[in-house]
Amino acid sequence: MRIGLLTEGGFPYLGGDAGLWCDRLVRGLGQHEFDVYAFSRSEAQEDAGWAPLPPQVARVRTAPLWAAEDDGVVHGRRARRRFMEHYGELAAVLCAPDHGSFDAHAVALPDAHAAGDDEDHRGGRGGTHPGGTPGPLPGAGRAAPEADRFANALYGLAELARDEGGLVTALRSEPAVRALERACRAPGAGRAAREARVPDLLAVAAHLERALRPLSLDWYGRDGLGAVDLCHAASGGPAALPGLLAHHFFGVPLLVTEYGVRLRTHYLTRPDASPAVRSLLAALHGRLAGETYRRATFVTPGNTHARRWQERCGADRAKLRTVYPGMNAAPFAEVGESPECADPHTLVWAGRIEPAKDLVSLLHAFADVRKAEPRTRLRVVGAPADAEGTAYLAHCRALAAHLFPDEADGPHAVGDNPVSFEEIGGPDLPTPADAYAAGAVTVLSSVVEGFPVGLVEAMFSGRATVSTDVGAVVEVIGGTGLVVPPRNPRALAEACVSLLRDPARRERLGAAARARALELFTVEQNIAAFNGLYLETVARTPLRRPSLDDTGGLLPFAVPAEAHVPGNWTAGRATPTWARPSAARATATEAVR
Numbered sequence: 001m002r003i004g005l006l007t008e009g010g011f012p013y014l015g016g017d018a019g020l021w022c023d024r025l026v027r028g029l030g031q032h033e034f035d036v037y038a039f040s041r042s043e044a045q046e047d048a049g050w051a052p053l054p055p056q057v058a059r060v061r062t063a064p065l066w067a068a069e070d071d072g073v074v075h076g077r078r079a080r081r082r083f084m085e086h087y088g089e090l091a092a093v094l095c096a097p098d099h100g101s102f103d104a105h106a107v108a109l110p111d112a113h114a115a116g117d118d119e120d121h122r123g124g125r126g127g128t129h130p131g132g133t134p135g136p137l138p139g140a141g142r143a144a145p146e147a148d149r150f151a152n153a154l155y156g157l158a159e160l161a162r163d164e165g166g167l168v169t170a171l172r173s174e175p176a177v178r179a180l181e182r183a184c185r186a187p188g189a190g191r192a193a194r195e196a197r198v199p200d201l202l203a204v205a206a207h208l209e210r211a212l213r214p215l216s217l218d219w220y221g222r223d224g225l226g227a228v229d230l231c232h233a234a235s236g237g238p239a240a241l242p243g244l245l246a247h248h249f250f251g252v253p254l255l256v257t258e259y260g261v262r263l264r265t266h267y268l269t270r271p272d273a274s275p276a277v278r279s280l281l282a283a284l285h286g287r288l289a290g291e292t293y294r295r296a297t298f299v300t301p302g303n304t305h306a307r308r309w310q311e312r313c314g315a316d317r318a319k320l321r322t323v324y325p326g327m328n329a330a331p332f333a334e335v336g337e338s339p340e341c342a343d344p345h346t347l348v349w350a351g352r353i354e355p356a357k358d359l360v361s362l363l364h365a366f367a368d369v370r371k372a373e374p375r376t377r378l379r380v381v382g383a384p385a386d387a388e389g390t391a392y393l394a395h396c397r398a399l400a401a402h403l404f405p406d407e408a409d410g411p412h413a414v415g416d417n418p419v420s421f422e423e424i425g426g427p428d429l430p431t432p433a434d435a436y437a438a439g440a441v442t443v444l445s446s447v448v449e450g451f452p453v454g455l456v457e458a459m460f461s462g463r464a465t466v467s468t469d470v471g472a473v474v475e476v477i478g479g480t481g482l483v484v485p486p487r488n489p490r491a492l493a494e495a496c497v498s499l500l501r502d503p504a505r506r507e508r509l510g511a512a513a514r515a516r517a518l519e520l521f522t523v524e525q526n527i528a529a530f531n532g533l534y535l536e537t538v539a540r541t542p543l544r545r546p547s548l549d550d551t552g553g554l555l556p557f558a559v560p561a562e563a564h565v566p567g568n569w570t571a572g573r574a575t576p577t578w579a580r581p582s583a584a585r586a587t588a589t590e591a592v593r
Contacts, residue, residue: 004228008239009041012050028527073166086156091183094283095193150287171209192279200276214241226250259302290314303472326526332460335437348439350381356448368493381435436461459517464509480513
């Protein structure tokens, strides 16, 4: 089948969110054809270029989210009236009072929204909190008429952009700001909207223009997204918007994958905005998420925590299918099958160094471990990703030097610190597998974690683990490792000591962890799950482009289900020769395409 893969800031660009899992998905489904529709997030990302593409990628179309080109179209009176009608309706829906509540303190601040992407395999992405999900969210669970009003306004603006053009100019215009102001001042508007000042209105209008840029693209023709069998959005938010329009214009089914919930990220990453701006933008993203979940045939969260968020944001439970991120187990096979190579007195921590990983608590816990087991060493393997991480690494080094003065075996020996800070790629640890092979126990000390990629790598390596109860850790580890509360050095130390003193238990837990990881978290299971969802989605979708006979009537059974089975037994792309008379062959083939 022909799949429209919708991405934002990832595949096919080098680096970026969701880049690696999308690349593995496309390469693993060679029986399908992919058209990639990608948004870039910055000029630097575009300058970096694309990753090598497999042959099943038939076409790539890109558009920048960081800039929008004015098409030079100036609306006439009728088009202006049409724009004001739809934009005013959209603004009115966003200004309506909230019927839900959201406690931003109930969850921890997340990292990038692609939790579960293993592109940076030194630690998990995204952020979650062991306390679970908050209560009903703004923009979710409202009455159906409000959702219909939002959808009608959104698709009305998309139809205007397709018919007339000029949407970018209209969204940037003064009448758009005045329409937003009228909606905020209208009777029945929410209290936060009524308190919006001119700078707030300008900020919201600018954000609306950026959020609605995908509506102005030329992707929505019969030779574009109208020609695919289904759209697969690699994330929510902007990446899903073209899929919504393809569904609206052509009835193309939509599959949405979220390894981190974009709506949750929005709630937690604008702490400095005014209440009016936060309220209006929360309403926009909440409504967009609700419309995405409503129109999607399936929504695939990457773990149970993300699934609960999606349900709170309005996703139908019957549409949800959990698909764990797929990771390559092959590099860890040799280590996983040789547990005896581990140093029985070494603990290993591996990940991206940043405050959310709480290495401070780990170092304090290691001080207690050393009191119980003086020969134990701790190897911290990883590197910072930004200036904050660099400063945090310097702080951890200083703390380690303070807690563990260099020790020497004798008066003439050079002192050595039991804590070492190392990076992958050096002579001692050339690969991630070598890092896990260095110790008998792998430790995860995070206070914020999405899908714990580093923990899964340790499981592939057959290592016993001690982890904090955050994010999807318990879901991933199952009963194959020890789990302690976050920010509890004493509990962390006691768990580590118990495993250091019990080699047989370490071996049993490591073997069970490896078996669990190979069953649930491999690339193969991820690809098989999505292939099954693709087939089920197409099977549920009515024929959108009917085949006609030589008299112009519908040709029954022109595209049977077998036409989607891989193979070369069909004539043409979708319609077998026996399904239509020879006189109607050209007409029917064109209709199917």
